[in-house]
Amino acid sequence: MSFNQSSQDMMNTMPVDGSGNNGISTLRASAQPTQAGARLVSTRPALFDGTVEDNAVRMWIMQVQDCISLLELQGCLSSETEKILYAANSLTGSAKEAWAIERTKLERTFNNAASPELQRNLYQQLTLEGFLEWIKTEFEDINAKRKRQKDYDNCVQGKRSVGEYLIEFSKFAERIEPPIPEDLRTEKFRSGLNREVLNRLSLVPDEPQTLRGLARFADKIYSRYLEDQAMERASKPMQDRPKSSKKGSYQNQGNSNQGQSNQRMEFLKKCRRENRCFKCGQTGHRSSSCIVTVPNERRLTLIEESTQSQGNGQDRS
Template identity: 25%
Template sequence: MAAEREHALAALVMFRKFDPPVFDGEKVEPWMVESWVDSMETLFEDLYTLERDKVHLATRCLERKAKVWWKWIKRDRSSDLPPLTWEEFQGLLFTNYFPDSEKKKLQEQFRKLKQGNRSVGEYEREFSHIINCVPDVVRDDRDRADWFERGLRPDIYRAVHILKLTSFAKMLDRALWAEQGNAHVREEREAFERDGGKKRAQSGSRAQSKSRKSPKYPRTQSKGRRPQRCAICGGNHVPRACGKREGKCFTCGQAGHIS
């Protein structure tokens, strides 16, 4: 008995040296429970913690509402039952702070998740966050990659879909590269359109300035042809058609000669 107490104390002292995270049970989001449990398991692995010590050490990190919850669990549990295993403790913790109703909400959110106007990095963070909370939404790494691909924006989806990638890490890497390439093409196009607009504006202004300049040689206004006036009678007809010509000159209208 004394040896067990000494072992438990030594394990607790070593555990606390690594400053384990606390869980207070207040304003809890699903990811907080997952994150705390993951931190505990990582620390257990680093310290080679025995299975029988895990619940004892983890419950020393409970505070406030979570500590009260644990007291109620211990009180309601029969003394005839064996100590809780780490797996059983997690089950009770998740049932209380991450019920099935919340899991279903996240599962539905995961199925509808799309990149939208977000960057690939922002989309990936929410995608991975939901998987961390409800790991059973994907079967394996390939399934994770497929789900991620389905939610990508169409322009990025087209770029990665033809590659037939089966690894999530490769899928994420290619999606990031596609996003960067699309951004470069968009910048080049916008720069071209800006430069083209400037050239068109300059060309238009030059054309307008040329049109405003007066011509070097002024144009003579065309005049309509006036009807020929008769030299004999002054009428609006040619002299040859004049009824008063009587041998008079067609040019000067005088008698004695004919033009």
């Protein structure tokens, strides 16, 4: 009936208030008992006008819950009706208009109840939790809700430890509403484990069925995997290990490139003197009209041959 909840989901343990009123008919009353009026005025959440951007309704609900918790400790609010009225006094704009419509529906339902017993049941179903859930549903930021779902769907372990993955996964899962059942949450967490863990986990006949148990087991598997990797690297001979890119290797590469460049220059000079093609090294045509595609290996061979022949010529001279 109210706040988008069925009668089976409503709480039915709250007694009728001390005044004998059955609650719903007093939703237009003030939520400021005279003995605690000053405290209620000084402890109030910010006004909420129905803004849907930037999770405004969620921030307002958290403020309401904090204020009511403090006032309960001070003995200022005793019934669910008083808590609802206290929260509703901080509504303004479109949020206040929406509450006025919902409140009228509640009062009409109560007044049309066939018996005092039914009226009592209606009153017992009216809770602060239901009121706040209704407000959140009315003014939920759709974009923020989609982002929370996307964050949850895309959460995977990657290169992180299982513990770090669990912390972020749990944070994203808690933001999803309605709450995700434990078995589905565990299945999603398992699918987000990295390949190394999943490959080893698939060999286990009886893996844990709870999220916390699975996380502990996966953490042991991943720790063992990292230890095996470290031992494998330590057991390899130095020559089989990946070479680190040190400064000397860059210098050697630079010297090699410089040597090939010098050989190429000598080859081009020889071709120019003997009217040979710069590409294939043959006579009778220019490089611009050369139709022969010479592989890089062959070019290097030509360069070496031309250099050697030049050296032999110098020896003969």
